[in-house]
Amino acid sequence: MDLNDIKKIKKEALSKIAGLEDLNAIEEFRIAYLSKKGEVSKLMEQMRQIPKEDKAAFGKEVNELKNALTRALDEKRNELEKKALDAALESEKIDITLDAYTPTLGTLHPLTLVRRAIEDCFVGLGYKIAEGPEVELDYYNFERANIPEGHPARDMQDSLYIDEKTLLRTHTTAIQMRVLEKESHNLPIKLICPGKVYRRDNDDATHSHQFMQAEGLVVAEGITLADLKGTLQFMTDSLFGEGHAIRFRPSYFPFTEPSVEVDMSCHVCHGKGCPTCKGTGWIEILGSGMVHPNVLKMAGIDPEKYTGFAFGIGLERVAMLKYGIEDIRDLYSNDIRFLKAFKRLD
Ligand code: DAH
Numbered sequence: 001m002d003l004n005d006i007k008k009i010k011k012e013a014l015s016k017i018a019g020l021e022d023l024n025a026i027e028e029f030r031i032a033y034l035s036k037k038g039e040v041s042k043l044m045e046q047m048r049q050i051p052k053e054d055k056a057a058f059g060k061e062v063n064e065l066k067n068a069l070t071r072a073l074d075e076k077r078n079e080l081e082k083k084a085l086d087a088a089l090e091s092e093k094i095d096i097t098l099d100a101y102t103p104t105l106g107t108l109h110p111l112t113l114v115r116r117a118i119e120d121c122f123v124g125l126g127y128k129i130a131e132g133p134e135v136e137l138d139y140y141n142f143e144r145a146n147i148p149e150g151h152p153a154r155d156m157q158d159s160l161y162i163d164e165k166t167l168l169r170t171h172t173t174a175i176q177m178r179v180l181e182k183e184s185h186n187l188p189i190k191l192i193c194p195g196k197v198y199r200r201d202n203d204d205a206t207h208s209h210q211f212m213q214a215e216g217l218v219v220a221e222g223i224t225l226a227d228l229k230g231t232l233q234f235m236t237d238s239l240f241g242e243g244h245a246i247r248f249r250p251s252y253f254p255f256t257e258p259s260v261e262v263d264m265s266c267h268v269c270h271g272k273g274c275p276t277c278k279g280t281g282w283i284e285i286l287g288s289g290m291v292h293p294n295v296l297k298m299a300g301i302d303p304e305k306y307t308g309f310a311f312g313i314g315l316e317r318v319a320m321l322k323y324g325i326e327d328i329r330d331l332y333s334n335d336i337r338f339l340k341a342f343k344r345l346d
Pocket of ligand 1: 170171172173176215216253255256286287288289290309310311312313
């Protein structure tokens with residue numbers, strides 16, 4: 001073994017390094033040449049056999065070999081690592097010019113929009129929101145609403161009974177009766193009660209066996225019909241926009257006295273007369289009145305001291321008027337084309 005042999009080994013090794021193709025090969029090379037049992041160490045071991053005068057030159061040459069291989073291997077490793085990183089970056093590249101996947105978002109159902117609009121309007125006036133059971137006792141649906149058994153007013157609403165004492169509530173007035181009882185010692189009361197109600201009706205363009213109402217109730221000292229009118233005007237302003245007159249027509253409900261039906265000037269023709277208002281210029285929107293003294297008494301509230309007003313508004317009717325929906329069944333068939341088209345109207 002002489003210096004030329006070492007130079008030869010160096011040349012061969014460097015050309016091997018130049019040909020290494022991946023990081024595994026680099027490691028294999030390092031073990032083969034530069035580890036404790038590698039070629040370079042083996043050369044060092046041969047020092048013993050080298051004549052004394054040549055030892056220094058031999059040692060220097062081996063050292064140079066070691067340094068040269070280490071440097072070349074480091075360079076190669078850096079080069080391969082950079083290549084691997086570039087390849088990863090390339091393969092994981094996101095093509096930002098591709099069309100994004102846009103999820104189809106649902107829309108709020110028109111009845112939800114109307115319910116929220118009514119709630120927002122009254123919550124802004126300091127009302128609380130109350131709920132009650134849809135499977136209701138006859139007692140709250142009728143008795144406490146001043147409609148005792150055998151009262152002809154029971155026929156005004158065809159009911160779906162579950163057993164003799166239980167039915168699907170026919171109106172949100174049942175919630176009103178529960179609240180009056182519960183809050184009788186907690187006056188004044190200012191409430192809005194939205195919910196589903198049920199009637200034994202055959203479904204057609206204007207009837208649905210299930211529909212929604214929102215009940216309003218205020219009980220305090222000194223409440224008058226004028227408060228009712230101002231409140232309802234505020235509600236129609238916020239639901240249909242300002243500028244619609246409202247009028248009271250005398251009516252009858254067992255739970256209110258006096259009772260009124262409320263009309264709003266037609267929002268389509270502004271009172272001139274059109275098919276929507278059947279030429280009258282007015283559209284009936286809800287029933288209301290002053291809470292009947294019997295109702296207050298049954299709830300344990302003194303009608304001499306306290307008075308109140310109540311109203312019940314149909315949400316389908318508001319939705320149909322507001323959005324020009326002609327068939328109430330569209331609100332319940334969940335036809336996606338209808339719901340999508342509606343989105344534009346919101
Ligand atoms: N409960 C009535 C109905 O379903 C609507 C109604 C009328 C509610 C007058 C009221 C009211 O609170 O005062 O037809």
